[in-house]
Amino acid sequence: MFPMNQWYVAAYAWELQDKPVARTILNRPLVLFRTVAGEVAALDDRCCHRALPLSCGIIDKGGIRCGYHGLLYAPNGQCVEIPGQARIPSKCRVEAYKVAERNQIVWIWLSDQPDSEPTSLPPEIAAHDDPRYKYKGGLFHYNAPYQLIHDNLLDLSHLGYVHLKTIGGNPQIHMEAPTRVESDDDYVRVVRWMKASQPPATYSQAWPFKGLIDRWQEIDFHVSHLNIWTGAVDADTEPLDNPNRGGFHMRGFHGITPETETTSHYFWTIASNSHPDRPDMSELVYSQTEATFAEDKVVIEAQYQNMCRFGDLPMIDIHVDAGANRARRIIDRLNKAALQS
Incomplete structure (x- = not known):
């Protein structure tokens, strides 16, 4: 399972x-x-x-x-x-x-084998020890299967509909954002750019943008966790493919650990930088992120309850589901391989 x-x-x-x-x-x-x-x-x-x-x-x-x-x-x-x-x-x-x-x-x-030795070091969450950032985290318990949380995090187009008070923004820009999806045997990467956007509430409170912003979302999926780097710079000031770009940064860690087949632990942290004119907005970023993830929890648990009510009725994929579908194929392949071994 x-x-x-x-x-x-x-x-x-x-x-x-x-x-x-x-x-x-x-x-x-x-x-x-x-x-x-x-x-x-x-x-x-x-x-x-x-x-x-x-x-x-x-x-x-x-x-x-x-x-x-x-x-x-x-x-x-x-x-x-x-x-x-x-x-x-x-x-x-x-x-x-x-x-x-x-x-x-x-x-x-x-492991599926008693006394199995780890084949790698545990993942590094570098932002937690990066002096450029301050971070804080929390834990949600979900009455929903863990892969529904993966789906939600790999498709950030929902921000414009679910998170209007914090990190949302214009729903149309979110749905039409150019998106690049890459993957290999155990990894999926989703990159989305939203240029010339209005800064959402959390961004404008944490950083003194001059007007419109160029916004990025970089999502890295691994089987047991996701790292999500989001942020923005003033529009037309820096290329979004520059790994050392400035502006406002939010680096999220998302540890999605199944409790049972139908319940999950969601460990999350958010690390953010500060502008010299606004020396410490990390608590604001944390509290608004917590509110954002609480909104996700309501949606995902309601989604799962409805899936149980309606049974095996098919669900139709749309263009924003590419990353989530690739992640599900990775997990399906790993589970099938374990059954065959």
């Missing part, structure tokens, strides 16, 4: 402090925690003694202690202490998962 042998977003680094976090990922009930020494761990959320969720326990010594009878588990899943009992059975352990922390994101490696 889900592509395996991938790094998925499990948590933000700042979520794991002095208490365990329960989170279901790809149908696996997990407990995530940080030891007193700072090591991040992920285990099955079940004590092997009497099945209480380990997330009901506490962080103690070098691991997590069950809240029922006090069994202590190390980050590798092995029970290392049973209060009142010297001998620890060798089978007294729970499944442990490989995790890695990078750019304040905690990633978990999920």
